[in-house]
Amino acid sequence: MPRSQIRNIAPGDLANYRLPIPGVVSIFHRLSGLLLFLFLPLLLWLFDLSLSSEQSFDRLVHFSQAWTTRLLLLALGWALLHHLCAGVRFLLLDLHLGTERMAARRSSWLVFAVSVPLTLLFALFLFGLL
Amino acid sequence: MAIGSRRVLVGAHYGLRDWLGQRISALVLIAFLLVVGCSLALAGRLDYDSWSGVFAPVPMKLATMMASLALCYHAWIGVRDIWMDYVKPAGLRLALHVATLLWLLYCLGWSVQILWSV
Numbered sequence: 001m002p003r004s005q006i007r008n009i010a011p012g013d014l015a016n017y018r019l020p021i022p023g024v025v026s027i028f029h030r031l032s033g034l035l036l037f038l039f040l041p042l043l044l045w046l047f048d049l050s051l052s053s054e055q056s057f058d059r060l061v062h063f064s065q066a067w068t069t070r071l072l073l074l075a076l077g078w079a080l081l082h083h084l085c086a087g088v089r090f091l092l093l094d095l096h097l098g099t100e101r102m103a104a105r106r107s108s109w110l111v112f113a114v115s116v117p118l119t120l121l122f123a124l125f126l127f128g129l130l
Numbered sequence: 131m132a133i134g135s136r137r138v139l140v141g142a143h144y145g146l147r148d149w150l151g152q153r154i155s156a157l158v159l160i161a162f163l164l165v166v167g168c169s170l171a172l173a174g175r176l177d178y179d180s181w182s183g184v185f186a187p188v189p190m191k192l193a194t195m196m197a198s199l200a201l202c203y204h205a206w207i208g209v210r211d212i213w214m215d216y217v218k219p220a221g222l223r224l225a226l227h228v229a230t231l232l233w234l235l236y237c238l239g240w241s242v243q244i245l246w247s248v
Contacts, residue, residue: 030208030212033205033208033209034208034209034212036205037205037208037209040205040233040234040237041237041240044237044240044241044244047241047244048240048244050178050181050182051181051182051185051244051245051247051248052244052247052248053178054178057177057178057181057182058178084160084163087156087160088160091153091156091157094153
Protein backbone atom coordinates (compact mmCIF):
# COMPACT_ATOMS: atom_id res chain seq x y z
CA MET A 1 0.00 0.00 0.00
CA PRO A 2 1.53 3.39 -0.99
CA ARG A 3 2.18 5.86 1.77
CA SER A 4 -0.17 8.80 1.76
CA GLN A 5 1.50 11.97 0.62
CA ILE A 6 1.58 14.88 3.03
CA ARG A 7 1.10 18.23 1.38
CA ASN A 8 0.41 21.75 2.48
CA ILE A 9 -3.27 22.06 3.30
CA ALA A 10 -5.57 24.40 1.44
CA PRO A 11 -7.95 26.77 3.29
CA GLY A 12 -10.80 24.41 2.41
CA ASP A 13 -9.15 21.61 4.42
CA LEU A 14 -9.04 23.69 7.61
CA ALA A 15 -12.35 22.33 8.90
CA ASN A 16 -11.08 18.75 8.64
CA TYR A 17 -7.56 19.37 9.91
CA ARG A 18 -7.02 18.48 13.56
CA LEU A 19 -4.33 20.81 14.81
CA PRO A 20 -2.18 19.13 17.49
CA ILE A 21 -2.42 20.82 20.89
CA PRO A 22 1.04 22.49 20.65
CA GLY A 23 -0.22 24.01 17.39
CA VAL A 24 -3.29 25.36 19.16
CA VAL A 25 -1.10 26.98 21.83
CA SER A 26 1.08 28.44 19.09
CA ILE A 27 -1.69 29.95 16.97
CA PHE A 28 -3.40 31.36 20.09
CA HIS A 29 -0.03 32.85 21.09
CA ARG A 30 0.03 34.66 17.77
CA LEU A 31 -3.62 35.70 17.92
CA SER A 32 -3.35 36.94 21.50
CA GLY A 33 -0.22 38.92 20.64
CA LEU A 34 -1.94 40.56 17.69
CA LEU A 35 -5.01 41.33 19.83
CA LEU A 36 -2.85 43.00 22.49
CA PHE A 37 -1.05 45.00 19.78
CA LEU A 38 -4.31 46.18 18.21
CA PHE A 39 -5.79 47.24 21.55
CA LEU A 40 -2.59 48.90 22.79
CA PRO A 41 -4.12 52.41 22.47
CA LEU A 42 -7.12 51.35 24.56
CA LEU A 43 -4.80 49.94 27.23
CA LEU A 44 -2.71 53.13 27.18
CA TRP A 45 -5.84 55.24 27.49
CA LEU A 46 -6.95 53.18 30.51
CA PHE A 47 -3.43 53.52 31.97
CA ASP A 48 -3.67 57.28 31.45
CA LEU A 49 -7.07 57.40 33.19
CA SER A 50 -5.78 55.29 36.07
CA LEU A 51 -2.87 57.65 36.79
CA SER A 52 -3.97 61.18 35.82
CA SER A 53 -6.05 62.03 38.88
CA GLU A 54 -8.38 60.59 41.47
CA GLN A 55 -11.33 61.77 39.32
CA SER A 56 -10.04 60.04 36.22
CA PHE A 57 -9.41 56.90 38.31
CA ASP A 58 -13.07 57.00 39.36
CA ARG A 59 -14.07 57.45 35.71
CA LEU A 60 -12.03 54.35 34.88
CA VAL A 61 -13.79 52.36 37.63
CA HIS A 62 -17.15 53.58 36.34
CA PHE A 63 -16.20 52.82 32.73
CA SER A 64 -15.00 49.33 33.65
CA GLN A 65 -18.41 48.49 35.09
CA ALA A 66 -20.11 48.60 31.69
CA TRP A 67 -20.76 45.14 30.28
CA THR A 68 -19.11 45.79 26.94
CA THR A 69 -15.97 47.08 28.65
CA ARG A 70 -15.94 44.09 30.98
CA LEU A 71 -16.13 41.65 28.07
CA LEU A 72 -13.43 43.52 26.15
CA LEU A 73 -11.15 43.62 29.19
CA LEU A 74 -11.83 39.94 29.80
CA ALA A 75 -10.74 39.15 26.22
CA LEU A 76 -7.60 41.27 26.65
CA GLY A 77 -6.92 39.70 30.07
CA TRP A 78 -7.16 36.25 28.51
CA ALA A 79 -4.87 37.38 25.68
CA LEU A 80 -2.24 38.62 28.12
CA LEU A 81 -2.42 35.52 30.33
CA HIS A 82 -2.31 33.09 27.43
CA HIS A 83 0.49 35.04 25.74
CA LEU A 84 2.44 35.06 29.02
CA CYS A 85 2.01 31.33 29.78
CA ALA A 86 2.63 30.21 26.20
CA GLY A 87 5.59 32.61 26.03
CA VAL A 88 7.21 31.05 29.11
CA ARG A 89 6.73 27.63 27.47
CA PHE A 90 8.41 28.87 24.28
CA LEU A 91 11.32 30.27 26.29
CA LEU A 92 11.78 26.85 27.93
CA LEU A 93 11.58 25.13 24.52
CA ASP A 94 14.27 27.54 23.30
CA LEU A 95 16.44 26.24 26.14
CA HIS A 96 15.77 22.74 24.74
CA LEU A 97 13.61 21.83 27.73
CA GLY A 98 10.60 19.62 26.99
CA THR A 99 11.10 19.26 23.26
CA GLU A 100 10.07 15.57 23.19
CA ARG A 101 6.67 15.04 21.63
CA MET A 102 4.88 13.87 24.77
CA ALA A 103 6.56 16.49 26.98
CA ALA A 104 5.63 19.20 24.45
CA ARG A 105 2.01 18.01 24.50
CA ARG A 106 1.88 17.93 28.28
CA SER A 107 3.34 21.44 28.56
CA SER A 108 0.78 22.65 26.01
CA TRP A 109 -2.04 21.38 28.19
CA LEU A 110 -0.28 22.94 31.16
CA VAL A 111 -0.40 26.35 29.42
CA PHE A 112 -4.20 26.07 29.28
CA ALA A 113 -4.36 24.59 32.79
CA VAL A 114 -2.67 27.73 34.11
CA SER A 115 -3.97 30.47 31.82
CA VAL A 116 -7.66 29.48 31.87
CA PRO A 117 -8.08 29.42 35.70
CA LEU A 118 -6.14 32.70 35.93
CA THR A 119 -8.50 34.18 33.31
CA LEU A 120 -11.47 32.97 35.41
CA LEU A 121 -9.95 34.65 38.48
CA PHE A 122 -9.55 37.85 36.46
CA ALA A 123 -13.21 37.51 35.37
CA LEU A 124 -14.31 37.26 39.01
CA PHE A 125 -12.28 40.40 39.76
CA LEU A 126 -13.73 42.24 36.74
CA PHE A 127 -17.30 41.39 37.65
CA GLY A 128 -16.74 42.48 41.24
CA LEU A 129 -17.09 39.01 42.77
CA LEU A 130 -13.60 38.92 44.23
CA MET B 131 31.20 29.83 9.20
CA ALA B 132 31.53 26.24 8.06
CA ILE B 133 28.87 23.81 9.22
CA GLY B 134 28.90 20.18 8.13
CA SER B 135 31.39 19.68 5.35
CA ARG B 136 31.55 22.85 3.29
CA ARG B 137 28.37 24.78 3.99
CA VAL B 138 28.77 28.52 4.39
CA LEU B 139 25.99 30.58 5.92
CA VAL B 140 25.42 34.00 4.47
CA GLY B 141 22.72 36.58 4.99
CA ALA B 142 21.90 39.89 6.58
CA HIS B 143 22.36 38.39 10.07
CA TYR B 144 19.53 40.36 11.65
CA GLY B 145 17.52 37.16 12.22
CA LEU B 146 19.44 36.05 15.30
CA ARG B 147 19.49 39.57 16.74
CA ASP B 148 15.71 39.91 16.37
CA TRP B 149 15.09 36.40 17.70
CA LEU B 150 17.26 37.12 20.73
CA GLY B 151 15.84 40.62 21.17
CA GLN B 152 12.30 39.30 21.28
CA ARG B 153 13.23 36.80 24.00
CA ILE B 154 15.18 39.30 26.09
CA SER B 155 12.36 41.85 25.84
CA ALA B 156 9.96 39.06 26.94
CA LEU B 157 12.09 38.49 30.06
CA VAL B 158 12.13 42.25 30.77
CA LEU B 159 8.31 42.33 30.52
CA ILE B 160 7.90 39.30 32.81
CA ALA B 161 10.23 40.95 35.36
CA PHE B 162 8.28 44.21 35.11
CA LEU B 163 4.93 42.44 35.63
CA LEU B 164 6.37 40.74 38.72
CA VAL B 165 7.62 44.08 40.12
CA VAL B 166 4.23 45.78 39.57
CA GLY B 167 2.43 42.76 41.02
CA CYS B 168 4.65 42.70 44.13
CA SER B 169 4.32 46.48 44.63
CA LEU B 170 0.54 46.19 44.51
CA ALA B 171 0.56 43.19 46.83
CA LEU B 172 2.67 45.20 49.30
CA ALA B 173 0.25 48.14 49.04
CA GLY B 174 -2.49 45.71 50.11
CA ARG B 175 -5.40 47.47 48.45
CA LEU B 176 -6.21 48.78 44.99
CA ASP B 177 -7.23 52.43 44.92
CA TYR B 178 -5.90 55.59 43.31
CA ASP B 179 -3.36 56.35 46.04
CA SER B 180 -1.79 52.89 46.11
CA TRP B 181 -1.85 52.55 42.29
CA SER B 182 -0.35 55.97 41.51
CA GLY B 183 2.06 55.42 44.42
CA VAL B 184 3.52 52.46 42.56
CA PHE B 185 4.47 54.67 39.59
CA ALA B 186 5.42 57.82 41.51
CA PRO B 187 9.12 57.06 42.32
CA VAL B 188 11.54 57.99 39.53
CA PRO B 189 13.21 54.53 39.45
CA MET B 190 9.78 52.98 38.82
CA LYS B 191 9.06 55.53 36.08
CA LEU B 192 12.36 54.61 34.42
CA ALA B 193 11.63 50.89 34.83
CA THR B 194 8.22 51.45 33.25
CA MET B 195 9.91 53.33 30.40
CA MET B 196 12.26 50.41 29.83
CA ALA B 197 9.31 48.02 29.91
CA SER B 198 7.48 50.21 27.35
CA LEU B 199 10.54 50.16 25.12
CA ALA B 200 10.81 46.37 25.53
CA LEU B 201 7.09 46.05 24.71
CA CYS B 202 7.47 48.11 21.54
CA TYR B 203 10.48 46.13 20.34
CA HIS B 204 8.76 42.84 21.25
CA ALA B 205 5.54 43.83 19.47
CA TRP B 206 7.43 45.14 16.45
CA ILE B 207 9.20 41.81 15.87
CA GLY B 208 6.05 39.78 16.55
CA VAL B 209 3.75 41.83 14.34
CA ARG B 210 6.40 42.09 11.63
CA ASP B 211 6.61 38.28 11.63
CA ILE B 212 2.84 38.10 11.18
CA TRP B 213 2.98 40.46 8.17
CA MET B 214 5.91 38.51 6.72
CA ASP B 215 4.01 35.23 7.05
CA TYR B 216 0.67 36.27 5.60
CA VAL B 217 1.11 39.39 3.48
CA LYS B 218 2.93 38.61 0.23
CA PRO B 219 2.59 41.76 -1.96
CA ALA B 220 5.77 43.77 -1.25
CA GLY B 221 4.12 47.20 -1.39
CA LEU B 222 1.35 46.31 1.03
CA ARG B 223 3.82 44.59 3.35
CA LEU B 224 6.08 47.64 3.38
CA ALA B 225 3.12 49.89 4.12
CA LEU B 226 2.07 47.65 7.03
CA HIS B 227 5.64 47.57 8.38
CA VAL B 228 5.87 51.36 8.30
CA ALA B 229 2.40 51.75 9.84
CA THR B 230 3.30 49.28 12.63
CA LEU B 231 6.54 51.12 13.44
CA LEU B 232 4.91 54.56 13.45
CA TRP B 233 2.05 53.26 15.56
CA LEU B 234 4.40 51.75 18.14
CA LEU B 235 6.51 54.92 18.28
CA TYR B 236 3.32 56.94 18.81
CA CYS B 237 2.34 54.63 21.69
CA LEU B 238 5.85 54.86 23.16
CA GLY B 239 5.70 58.66 23.14
CA TRP B 240 2.26 58.52 24.69
CA SER B 241 3.49 56.28 27.51
CA VAL B 242 6.30 58.79 28.28
CA GLN B 243 3.76 61.56 28.45
CA ILE B 244 1.48 59.53 30.77
CA LEU B 245 4.30 58.56 33.12
CA TRP B 246 5.75 62.04 33.54
CA SER B 247 2.37 63.63 34.17
CA VAL B 248 1.89 61.67 37.42
